Amino acid sequence: MALVAVTREVPETITYCQLTHIAREPIDLGRAREQHRTYERALAECGYSVTRLEEDPGFPDSVFIEDTTLVLDEVAVITRPGAESRRGEVETVADVIASWRKVVRMTTPATLDGGDVLRLGRTLYVGVSRRSNADGVAQLRELTRQFGYSVRAVEISDALHLKTAVTQLSPDHIVVNPRWVDASLFEGYTAIEVDPTEPFAANALMAGGRVILSTAFPRTADKLEGRGISVLGIDASELAKAEGGVTCCSVLFEV
């Protein structure tokens, strides 16, 4: 068994990215790429072999590769991203993922961003958001039913994606921002709440027994460490200006 992480270079056009909840500020491309390298090194430290796809300046948000595919053990679902400017990002990703998994595709009128899908065991929780619609939920259900997954739609408020509001930390724990999602929906998992001053700390990346978290969230990191979670902090400040967190910049799976 090997752990694989697929990432995509920060495009030089990142400054023209989609923004929904935050105001546009200048993004330093050099710094963003440097931080992205640090992120890749953190994944390597957690045991992943990292494949970085080339930049595509035609797609300002293409570094956020998580939104383009959901890679399960049995199949890779290629999404139809909710933002029109992002739809074409999936082609390169589909070609690359096809070397590891059978690929299936979502089609119009479905929209779904990978950032809206939280897999907990055999349940796929899907945030119905500005990006992911009811057809997206229905198609995901059809495409994964034969492999024994159940798909549950989740209401979220004020967050861009479901995984802005909740992510998995360990086989038993999740981290949540209770203002954005109802933690009681995720049965069987112990929910740890973010520090109230760090609303975006609910986006953590479980990787090989550790958790990668932005160093912008020291209070939540302390809280997680106190519960026995090993946190690997990285500076992710430049891509946070593009409304991206630590889950968005990779697709993780086992081969």
Ligand code: CIR
């Ligand atoms: C977007 O709005 O699509 C990007 N600027 C940020 C995407 C973040 N992706 C994610 O949380 N999965």
